[in-house]
Amino acid sequence: MSADRDELAFDLRIAFGDFALAIKETVPLRGITALFGPSGCGKSTLLRILAGLERGASGRIALRGETWQEGDGRKALPTHRRGIGYVFQDARLFPHLDVAGNLRYAETRSQTVVGTIRFEQVVEALDLGNLLRRRAPSLSGGERQRVAIGRTLLTRPRLLLMDEPLASLDFKRKAEILPYIAHLPRVFGVPIIYVTHDIDEVARLADRMIVLQKGRVVASGDVESVLARADLPVDPEQYEPGAALTAKVVGHDPHYQLSRLDLHGQTVTVPLVDAALGSTLHLRIRARDVAIATERPTAISVRNILAGNIVEVTMRAGTPHADILLDIGGSALRARITRQSADELQLAPGRAVYAVVKSVSFDALASVYGDAPPAP
Amino acid sequence: MTLPVLDPLWLTLRLAGLVTLILLVIGTPLAWWLATTRWRIKSVAEAITALPLVLPPTVLGFYFLVFLSPNSTLGGLWFNATGSNLTFSFAGLVFCSVIYSLPFTVQPLQATFETLGRGYWETAATLRASPLDAFLTVISPLAARGYLTAIVLTFAHTIGEFGVVLMVGGNIPGETKVISIAIYEHVETIRYAEAHLLSAGLLAFSFLVLLFVYVMNRRFPVHVG
Numbered sequence: 001m002s003a004d005r006d007e008l009a010f011d012l013r014i015a016f017g018d019f020a021l022a023i024k025e026t027v028p029l030r031g032i033t034a035l036f037g038p039s040g041c042g043k044s045t046l047l048r049i050l051a052g053l054e055r056g057a058s059g060r061i062a063l064r065g066e067t068w069q070e071g072d073g074r075k076a077l078p079t080h081r082r083g084i085g086y087v088f089q090d091a092r093l094f095p096h097l098d099v100a101g102n103l104r105y106a107e108t109r110s111q112t113v114v115g116t117i118r119f120e121q122v123v124e125a126l127d128l129g130n131l132l133r134r135r136a137p138s139l140s141g142g143e144r145q146r147v148a149i150g151r152t153l154l155t156r157p158r159l160l161l162m163d164e165p166l167a168s169l170d171f172k173r174k175a176e177i178l179p180y181i182a183h184l185p186r187v188f189g190v191p192i193i194y195v196t197h198d199i200d201e202v203a204r205l206a207d208r209m210i211v212l213q214k215g216r217v218v219a220s221g222d223v224e225s226v227l228a229r230a231d232l233p234v235d236p237e238q239y240e241p242g243a244a245l246t247a248k249v250v251g252h253d254p255h256y257q258l259s260r261l262d263l264h265g266q267t268v269t270v271p272l273v274d275a276a277l278g279s280t281l282h283l284r285i286r287a288r289d290v291a292i293a294t295e296r297p298t299a300i301s302v303r304n305i306l307a308g309n310i311v312e313v314t315m316r317a318g319t320p321h322a323d324i325l326l327d328i329g330g331s332a333l334r335a336r337i338t339r340q341s342a343d344e345l346q347l348a349p350g351r352a353v354y355a356v357v358k359s360v361s362f363d364a365l366a367s368v369y370g371d372a373p374p375a376p
Numbered sequence: 377m378t379l380p381v382l383d384p385l386w387l388t389l390r391l392a393g394l395v396t397l398i399l400l401v402i403g404t405p406l407a408w409w410l411a412t413t414r415w416r417i418k419s420v421a422e423a424i425t426a427l428p429l430v431l432p433p434t435v436l437g438f439y440f441l442v443f444l445s446p447n448s449t450l451g452g453l454w455f456n457a458t459g460s461n462l463t464f465s466f467a468g469l470v471f472c473s474v475i476y477s478l479p480f481t482v483q484p485l486q487a488t489f490e491t492l493g494r495g496y497w498e499t500a501a502t503l504r505a506s507p508l509d510a511f512l513t514v515i516s517p518l519a520a521r522g523y524l525t526a527i528v529l530t531f532a533h534t535i536g537e538f539g540v541v542l543m544v545g546g547n548i549p550g551e552t553k554v555i556s557i558a559i560y561e562h563v564e565t566i567r568y569a570e571a572h573l574l575s576a577g578l579l580a581f582s583f584l585v586l587l588f589v590y591v592m593n594r595r596f597p598v599h600v601g
Contacts, residue, residue, distance in 0.1 A: 053498050079501035086502035096517045109504040155504050
């Protein structure tokens with residue numbers, strides 16, 4: 001193993017009660033890596049071990065060849081010397097300091113750390129200007145999380161660990177924060193490991209994902225390829241099949257308030273997004289929002305109709321469902337229809353069909369969070 | 377200020393002040409340890425810390441006499457080092473009061489630290505604060521109310537102690553004759569005027585201290601919850 005590869009490598013074990021975790025992984029220090037799984041799968045525990053907050057684990061952790069832990073967790077490098085940032089689910093702003101005080105707390109302790117992240121830059125990037133004199137109790141949940149993220153950035157971390165930072169926020173507050181998080185790796189050059197049980201957040205934010213279940217890794221890799229797998233043994237309540245796609249913004253129509261995206265030569269229409277022409281968006285299309293037609297529908301209100309080929313038809317015995325895996329110009333798309341429809345339409349691998357997409361979620365950046373309504 | 381009848385008052389304030397200071401230094405790490413440890417022996421340590429609350433002062437005083445006398449190990453060491461006795465001396469009073477008042481420092485602090493939880497402590501660590509740094513800049517200010525309670529209880533309790541002082545300190549003017557002993561002596565010798573002066577003085581002082589605490593408590597923001 002190379003000593004200074006740009007990655008975080010770990011091989012860890014911990015057990016308490018009837019829960020056991022054993023995970024060996026390597027995470028490249030680029031972009032956002034999601035740790036995804038249902039409650040109790042061990043994802044938060046793993047994050048706490050990586051941060052040095054949970055010291056009961058044994059095994060090995062190394063960042064760019066620098067060993068943080070070797071063997072007993074109680075002898076591991078203490079948290080404050082790891083150079084990591086950590087965003088907790090509940091923000092944990094210090095109540096005896098105002099927002100500026102919280103930010104300065106981190107800043108003064110990272111002055112000897114080499115880095116370019118500056119106070120003014122963080123305040124501007126996270127829009128904290130009018131909050132500086134406020135105290136934590138007077139802030140909304142979303143504002144608190146923004147301050148917490150800013151405070152963490154000011155430690156000039158080598159790696160940012162985020163533990164379900166949006167989980168305690170309502171839908172609207174999530175919309176406030178999501179774009180900020182999406183931009184962090186690019187704007188501040190900090191790689192992120194992001195714990196979540198929300199598959200939408202994974203699809204919108206992450207480049208790579210590690211799926212955990214009962215303390216084990218069941219899948220890991222690019223988000224697109226992991227999400228395209230239907231066989232993930234994950235609680236269906238937590239994991240809804242769908243596909244993550246990357247599309248390029250090619251046009252805006254202010255009159256109809258729509259944006260046009262290019263997806264491998266086909267056009268996808270979504271409500272107007274505030275994104276530059278040529279920029280890319282992460283899309284997530286849930287399997288249940290995709291219908292299948294054997295001919296191109298014409299008199300129909302749905303705008304997004306994509307031509308593709310069937311790759312696989314999976315009949316879900318004991319349920320009404322059939323899962324169809326489609327190839328859309330090289331990207332995977334999933335459709336969940338009834339078994340009856342699959343039989344009546346005689347769907348089989350290789351057949352050319354049209355995917356009728358009723359709803360697209362996307363990495364909304366400055367636009368609305370939440371599913372785009374069906375394009376008219 | 378030269379009224380000899382007030383001498384016991386100054387002696388008492390000196391004793392209580394010194395004991396409170398020493399107990400803050402000893403009690404803070406002990407309370408933090410009790411609040412955060414997961415060791416099984418924690419309960420044993422808690423029980424020992426609470427013993428002075430339930431034992432009659434005479435029992436404590438008796439053991440102090442035994443262990444502090446110049447013939448004992450501790451008393452002998454002290455005698456060799458300083459040339460004076462621990463028993464019937466101011467130093468001995470300080471020693472006994474520290475142990476006697478220990479729970480009044482440790483228990484409020486431990487309760488405060490437990491209520492604060494590990495959350496802010498962990499947060500400070502992720503912001504590159506060392507454990508001592510985190511304790512001084514985050515935990516201590518957030519525990520201000522607990523400290524205020526601990527200081528006042530310790531101080532007041534040390535002032536009010538009678539039984540232990542009587543057994544270990546005796547009644548040496550300027551050395552061990554604290555206010556409670558002095559009042560007792562004045563009453564025994566039917567000098568009610570002096571007893572009145574000291575008693576009223578102590579009453580007024582205690583009231584003012586408690587008033588100060590409650591006023592401060594209203595001002596201190598509560599950070600927990």
